[in-house]
Amino acid sequence: MKERIQYLKDEAKKWPGATVDYREDWDCDYFGIEKKCFCMLGTNKAGERVMTVKGDPEENELLREQYPDVVPGYYANKTHWNSFLLENSSFENEQLAVFLRKSYELVLGKLPKKVQAKYK
Secondary structure, three states, rough: OOHHHHHHHHHHHHOOEEEEEEEEEOEEEEEEEEEEEEEEEEOOOOOOOEEEOOOOOOHHHHHHHHOOOEOOOOOOOOOEEEEEEEEOOOOOHHHHHHHHHHHHHHHHHHOOOOHHHHHO
8 A cells, every 4th residue: 555655646746836745634645736735645534545636527426436446525525526445446556646647637727827837
């Protein structure tokens, strides 16, 4: 599990403007761009490791229907965010990184155009 989490952190750090910091108040690794969250990596109430990322609402719903390890966003807007249960995930690290990247791009796309231009 440590390798998977490190892989996701390392991938995100490659992207322009992305930061990964531990947030003690939320007890999670917080992935952000311009202080806007695009991923939270922590544990749920059951102590399971979860990666919560933003996604397209329709795609989010399809993923939840198809995969038991994809659930509505933990402590997040259930329409726009999904949580991936990492312990027994049916996804490879590279696939999880694709969801992470999509979340990064969605959040970046909501920033003001002037700010976006710094990272393109």
